[in-house]
Amino acid sequence: MTRVLYDLCGVDEDLRFSPFCWRARYALAHKGLEAELRPWRFNDKEILAFADHDKVPVLVDGEAVVTDSYKILQYLDRTYPKAPLIGEGLAAARARFFKHFAERTLAPAMLRTIIMDLLNAIHPDDRGYFRETREKRFGRTLEEFHSPSRGLAQLDAALEPLRGLLKESEFIDGESPAAADYLVFGNFMWARCVSSADLVSNADPVHAWLERMLDLHGGLGRHAKRITDIEGAYR
């Protein structure tokens, strides 16, 4: 196979939790494309030297090398135009909002809730790198940043527009899922793989949508390994 996706792995090689990699995996599945998922860890910078990049996902598709999850979605739409992910014109302009909503609104709220679980899920060799880069970014220790009660309250407020939307339609993108769904759902896969935290009540329309997303593409999300599946790893 000439299609490879470099995918972040954790304490176990089959534990894959990067929200950005999950976007790319769902996007590939949406297009009906297979790819070899090559495990990668934070400290494997030199492995990505060929792509002139230091983060995953990186997609290698024949001759093409594409870095950055959003650019991977754009590349897939350009190269495999059937079943658009981002679409064109107004659709493409609006898709960008969901990227920023996921990264700037949902991710910080989730991170406050799951950061100690996330640290635990990361490979021991990567934990120093993770702690150092994140503590610099937050301006405090991971332990100080960690505040599940505040994180969950933030997340609860942030999901309000999705509740309205998902009462009207099965998916964010309407009757079937596309880029907006995958951009947002990547964050939920991140939390699901590293933590057993209950982020959304089962009476919430967002919960029903999460269940539908987990079932898509042959249960891609539902069958993904979670930290709780690894004996002795969740503490």
Next chain:
Amino acid sequence: MTRVLYDLCGVDEDLRFSPFCWRARYALAHKGLEAELRPWRFNDKEILAFADHDKVPVLVDGEAVVTDSYKILQYLDRTYPKAPLIGEGLAAARARFFKHFAERTLAPAMLRTIIMDLLNAIHPDDRGYFRETREKRFGRTLEEFHSPSRGLAQLDAALEPLRGLLKESEFIDGESPAAADYLVFGNFMWARCVSSADLVSNADPVHAWLERMLDLHGGLGRHAKRITDIEGAYR
């Protein structure tokens, strides 16, 4: 003229502040359509009996009677397809998010900040109705709900995805504005017309976008009467 938009007015007949009516006014301007703006007050329910509705905006366009701001945008796209507002397919699915984002995320944050100003801007005959319906909805008095410091903090957090987006493009909908811009901007016109509260710092990319929105369509928003323009009305 056979095109009429029923538009909420306040303490002064020329003070027009409904966020939903502002959506409709920008949408009409976007299509290059003129309309007579007929002032309406909360207690003028019988005036809208012909539309079988009790809220504004109501658009009368020849034979057509359209209620609800979002349906007005959809109607305008159907009837005047040039210069799409909502668009079709993925664009239309995604546009709905901005409606819910405006109503469920931005409006509550702004309302906590400006509600006493809003009460003051409403026609004295309408204030009893406004107080009664809103206190029932919030489960507390307007004075208890009013909390500018919390409202501004909520708004600051809520605007985060727009900051990312508006660093990349001039408008939410890309190089030129469309429905997503108008759906969100309606809330800012609401606050602008009734209050002098500074909602967004002038170093914020959202501030620059607000300035562009005010200038659109011949300065439609910029020239709108504000409570501060009415002698003795702002206190």
